[in-house]
Amino acid sequence: xxxxxxxxxxxxxxxxxxxxxxxxxxxxxxxxxxxxxxxxxxxxxxxxxxxxxxxxxxxxxxxxxxxxxxxxxxxxxxxxxxxxxxxxxxxxxxxxxxxxxxxxxxxxxxxxxxxxxxxxxxxxxxxxxxxxxxxxxxxxxxxxxxxxxxxxxxxxxxxxxxxxxxxxxxxxxxxxxxxxxxxxxxxxxxxxxxxxxxxxxxxxxxxxxxxxxxxxxxxxxxxxxxxxxxxxxxxxxxxxxxxxxxxxxxxxxxxxxxxxxxxxxxxxxxxxxxxxxxxxxxxxxxxxxxxxxxxxxxxxxxxxxxxxxxxxxxxxxxxxxxxxxxxxxxxxxxxxxxxxxxxxxxxxxxxxxxxxxxxxxxxxxxxxxxxxxxxxxxxxxxxxxxxxxxxxxxxxxxxxxxxxxxxxxxxxxxx
Numbered sequence: 001x002x003x004x005x006x007x008x009x010x011x012x013x014x015x016x017x018x019x020x021x022x023x024x025x026x027x028x029x030x031x032x033x034x035x036x037x038x039x040x041x042x043x044x045x046x047x048x049x050x051x052x053x054x055x056x057x058x059x060x061x062x063x064x065x066x067x068x069x070x071x072x073x074x075x076x077x078x079x080x081x082x083x084x085x086x087x088x089x090x091x092x093x094x095x096x097x098x099x100x101x102x103x104x105x106x107x108x109x110x111x112x113x114x115x116x117x118x119x120x121x122x123x124x125x126x127x128x129x130x131x132x133x134x135x136x137x138x139x140x141x142x143x144x145x146x147x148x149x150x151x152x153x154x155x156x157x158x159x160x161x162x163x164x165x166x167x168x169x170x171x172x173x174x175x176x177x178x179x180x181x182x183x184x185x186x187x188x189x190x191x192x193x194x195x196x197x198x199x200x201x202x203x204x205x206x207x208x209x210x211x212x213x214x215x216x217x218x219x220x221x222x223x224x225x226x227x228x229x230x231x232x233x234x235x236x237x238x239x240x241x242x243x244x245x246x247x248x249x250x251x252x253x254x255x256x257x258x259x260x261x262x263x264x265x266x267x268x269x270x271x272x273x274x275x276x277x278x279x280x281x282x283x284x285x286x287x288x289x290x291x292x293x294x295x296x297x298x299x300x301x302x303x304x305x306x307x308x309x310x311x312x313x314x315x316x317x318x319x320x321x322x323x324x325x326x327x328x329x330x331x332x333x334x335x336x337x338x339x340x341x342x343x344x345x346x347x348x349x350x351x352x353x354x355x356x357x358x359x360x361x362x363x364x365x366x367x368x369x370x371x372x373x374x375x376x377x378x379x380x381x382x383x384x385x386x387x388x389x390x391x392x393x394x395x396x397x398x399x400x401x402x403x404x405x406x407x408x409x410x411x412x413x414x415x
Contacts, residue, residue, distance in 0.1 A: 030397050046414065048357075074397075079135075135173070177245075231271050238256050239264070270286050301337035369386060
């Protein structure tokens, strides 16, 4: 494996003055990573409308280039990425949550690279902890993670080595306990790494078996003994629990049968993971995350039909919602996997659902926001057009719902 190279000096003193201000913001007011707090897709917001008209949109701004990344929000700043055709130039945009006006933008130059038809050259979602904002970029030969302070000053860059993927980049970085954690499961040499968020220096790196490139973003789970673990999934390494502080492998399932795209979620001591191919989910498992189990005890139940491939799952009030790429929606009893209902929803989906109060929000590829009741009876509550194609996942923070379509950033205020 190629060594990780520190290419710019740190600027830790810039972060210290921001940390005090950041600490005054409650986590529920922010959306710091892909699918919000710990990737759950769950929001504590209230008053978000089910449907709305154009005159109820707080603001809608056009972005200069296309991207499929989700917005992330901290305080009065919203971050999103875009890229030029071919991916030679990538952008991190910082916009005002009040007006959508540009506060600053950063630019990264890379080589041309290929991607899947449904992917973009800006699909990796940034992450922030209110002190720094990080983003991941890759072309056919290299992968970079870069960090800026909240004013747009570049703090550090790390080169993560070569990147081999037939579909382009999809995984997103996360920040946890002052560490930027990156899952780099790919065709070439793979690893999971944790970098110091202030300096970019390596805290730990755990090597992984090469295999089909994974597009799944890690989540964090308690280990049952007072510690915490990073949960990663990939075809070649299965579902794995790594000690958060050291990267030590705590447990691991056998390899998964196919590629992982959807990110896992954690609920009630279980991790829920899917894999698939050809635009369809093919395998799903509910897996215990506690330490010290016999491998045969890890898998609680499995499922092999009517599964999502790209969209992530949602857990709500003991129910598990599986929102399929082609509009097949399944509700399971979370503890047992018992099927409660299955319904067809009109539309194709490349983004993931989020849950606000008792409602699920997800966007069709042609930009229709579909809202369902998150309960034991199926109900479609409404649809609203965004006026642009969309492959990204919504975000909600500070009482506002945000969408990143192909070329726009849109804010819908709650009551």
